[in-house]
């Protein structure tokens with residue numbers, strides 16, 4: 001891969017500064033945006049339409065949508081496939097299903113309402129796919145689909161963000177019991193919806209493969225073993241009926257990469273005699289190892305293990321416009337209009353890799369038709385259009401209570417709850433509903 005090596009020296013001071021901040025910040029992710037990021041030339045390759053979901057107009061077009069629909073919608077007929085991932089954000093006065101107080105599982109730094117975010121306009125938008133309507137999230141339908149099943153979210157803090165959105169929406173109809181928790185910052189948790197004997201869990205595994213995360217005491221870089229799936233979640237794969245994978249941001253950190261017990265290369269590791277190989281190929285390998293191991297283990301089904309439905313949530317772009325530790329780092333209060341912001345650079349590249357790996361896993365799993373299903377939840381574009389949905393300074397409670405300080409921490413990576421990320425789960429439910437029409441063979 002032709003990875004360029006931009007401006008490393010110029011930003012060294014910033015890098016060291018941000019490395020120092022790692023020691024201070026619980027949200028260490030923020031500082032990675034100061035790392036120089038090797039860009040590949042952005043290619044315009046069309047991606048396979050993995051994301052097209054057959055859609056029935058009869059069941060999902062709300063009755064209110066009868067007044068002169070745009071021409072693209074007139075052609076909609078029963079079972080026309082709907083591409084949920086291209087569209088626009090339109091105003092929606094209904095607001096979210098839940099608020100910052102109704103749900104007991106919102107990470108503090110993402111509870112923007114509770115932390116005093118003054119504007120609420122960001123809550124009043126809904127995603128409108130070009131060809132159809134995206135139904136509002138139906139918690140009862142979701143719970144019905146996962147009745148007697150276990151759905152696991154595996155990945156980094158974006159996986160957790162999506163999980164917490166889902167829990168909040170499901171909580172509006174049934175109360176989950178937290179049945180398991182462990183790890184610093186509750187990195188492994190499991191809830192049970194007694195009403196449906198449904199389990200929802202989250203597994204911290206920011207690389208999916210085995211890794212050693214950088215630490216203040218140990219080395220200042222991550223170590224990744226690209227040929228080995230992370231058994232912290234892998235060993236429980238057998239008990240998972242749905243797996244939602246969401247990773248990306250942690251691959252930007254400095255790291256040394258291993259494959260088959262030898263060093264493959266590294267990303268930003270001055271002082272080591274390793275070849276800089278960037279992180280794109282590495283992300284690809286990690287995903288491939290992960291999806292291959294799911295296909296191996298679930299396909300050649302261990303006795304008693306059912307098949308599995310796998311969702312790969314694509315990369316969720318950050319929206320830093322200014323310095324992360326100054327007021328106004330992500331100041332927008334409205335979505336971008338369609339075409340105002342194009343997908344490009346790293347966001348585009350990571351999304352492309354994720355979708356390609358899902359496509360290639362689909363091919364590999366075709367011999368297990370009806371046992372293993374995979375789909376990309378391709379939210380990168382719709383997320384890109386929502387610079388207004390991040391906590392920004394409201395990652396901390398009432399950040400401006402004493403006026404605007406010189407230093408203000410900002411989170412322009414994660415999403416406020418409620419917020420745009422609720423839409424990821426609305427689309428996820430549509431994929432699940434489609435799958436439900438063709439049950440897995442064991443069911």
Ligand SMILES: *[C@@H]1O[C@H](CO)[C@@H](O)[C@H](O)[C@H]1NC(C)=O
Nearest residue numbers: 097098099100101102103113
């Ligand atoms: C949140 O929702 C609950 C239940 O619908 C309601 O009682 C409460 O007033 C709401 N709080 C806010 C701040 O809107």
Ligand SMILES: *[C@@H]1O[C@H](CO)[C@@H](O)[C@H](O)[C@H]1NC(C)=O
Nearest residue numbers: 147148149150196197198199
């Ligand atoms: C409850 O759900 C688990 C999976 O989470 C399943 O193994 C078990 O069989 C279910 N119990 C009943 C009574 O169906």
Ligand SMILES: *[C@@H]1O[C@H](CO)[C@@H](O)[C@H](O)[C@H]1NC(C)=O
Nearest residue numbers: 227258259260261262263264
């Ligand atoms: C590691 O082993 C796999 C499987 O044997 C092989 O395909 C791959 O090329 C090896 N990688 C390296 C860097 O040797």
Ligand SMILES: *[C@@H]1O[C@H](CO)[C@@H](O)[C@H](O)[C@H]1NC(C)=O
Nearest residue numbers: 263270271272273274275276
């Ligand atoms: C770095 O690696 C190269 C190639 O493996 C080797 O020739 C060189 O001596 C190494 N340099 C150091 C300082 O270890």
